[in-house]
Amino acid sequence: MTDLTSTRSGDVVVGVDTHKHIHVAAVMDTIGGILATLTIPTDTGGFRQLLAWAEGFGRILAFGIEGTGSYGATLTSFLRRHDIKVVEAGRPDRRLRRANGKSDTLDAENAARAVLAGFATAIPKTADGTVEMIRQLKVVHDSAVLSRSSAMIMMKAMLVHSSDEMRRETNKMSRPKLARHLAGLRPRSLETPDDALRHSVRTLARRWLTLDTEAKELEALIEDAVRRTAPQLLEQFGIGVDTAAEILIVAGDNPERIRSEAAFAKLAGIAPVPTGSGMTSGRHRINHGGHRQLNAAIYRTVIVRMRFHEPTIAYVARRTAEGRSKRDIIRCLKRYVIREVYHLVKANPTTGEIGS
Structure with missing residues (x-):
């Protein structure tokens, strides 16, 4: 009887389950099924080892990588520089995970099967140009805006418990004017809750001003990049x-x-x-x-x-x-x-x- 496991086409696909410190790969022949698995470190030496290992099984049709925009980004870039086709494998179906269990090896095998079956077809972003610069700047900008809003909300909430005089002074002030006013408060020795409140709102006001400057600087950088890329x-x-x-x-x-x-x-x-x-x-x-x-x-x-x-x-x-x-x-x-x-x-x- 012919051993079906020895039947090979010579064409393979590779599925990769990515993590922060290690990647797990599974190589699959288009006829013979899963051939082997490999665990590599997430550095250039590990990527070279993975590519040489995969090439030893035949002609590589494609790599299916889970998380090409996160943990798999550096591997994706490495493979592209070596003219290897890469597709986004995506996360395995939850029903399959419940039915068959989950492990790094199983996820890598599922990624390879998804590529071979034609379910995984999305081409990942190259992340090597101006748009990637915009993305990185926007991540930090959005974080600064969120933290700035949080600081202002906390500042106004604390002012509710301030003295009548401070509430009258700060009533109806715009946010920038309020932040500048509170940032200029003189420190007092910590003897009463009112002293602690003055220290607290002054710290929050200075934080808001710092974040406001940071957000505006990032906005200018993003606008310049957008105008150069897609006016x-x-x-x-x-x-x-x-x-x-x-x-x-x-x-x-x-x-x-x-x-x-x-x-x-x-x-x-x-x-x-x-x-x-x-x-x-x-x-x-x-x-x-x-x-x-x-x-x-x-x-x-x-x-x-x-x-x-x-x-x-x-x-x-x-x-x-x-x-x-x-x-x-x-x-x-x-x-x-x-x-x-x-x-x-x-x-x-x-x-x-x-x-x-």
Whole structure:
């Protein structure tokens, strides 16, 4: 009897389960199934070992890597420099995990099977250009804005317990003026709760001023990078720097990886999901997946256009007269905007030529 396990095609795919300090890989022949597994450290030496090990089993069709944008980013970059195809394997299905258990080896094997079966097809972002710079700056900027808001909320909450005189002085002050005023308080010896409160609000005020300066500096850097990368986005009504940055971050430095308008809409969670079954065919529901920050940015653009953009205002009036609800109209407008920006992110910023 022929041993099926010895049957080999010579073409292999590799699945990788990524972690902070180690990666676990499984190599799979297109006919012979899983051949072997390997654990490597997450450094250049480990990546070289992995590539040489995989090449020893035959011609590599592709690597399926889980977490190409996080723990698998450096491995993805290494493989691309060696002209190896990489796809995002994604997380294994939860039902499979419940039924078959979970381990690093099983996750690596599932990643290889997903690539071979054609379930894993997403091309990861290259993360090697200006858009990656924008993403890194925006992560820190958003953190500074969140911490700044937290400091102001805490400051105002503590002022509720301050003296009548301090409350009168700070009443109706703008946030910058309030922060500057409290930051200039003179310290006192800690003898009463009021002394502790003065120290506390002064510290929070100085923290707010520091974070405010930090956020504004980062905003300027982000705006400069966005204008250099995609000025055509900022020319559109209702699309500001923050929205343009979110669009670029999702598209990545290689927007050609997004094959169609529909794919970009799905990536943003704007494409409807079919829910028909039996006698209810043709029904759809809202897509709750996708990139939620981009979805929110497109929503803000739609709201601005509904209030100030004359063609959009006329469209809303016409659709309202047809019996459409405001919610449905917003969905239609979000789909229109994502279709518009899909072509803009693929445009050449120098020539203005729109990509296909």
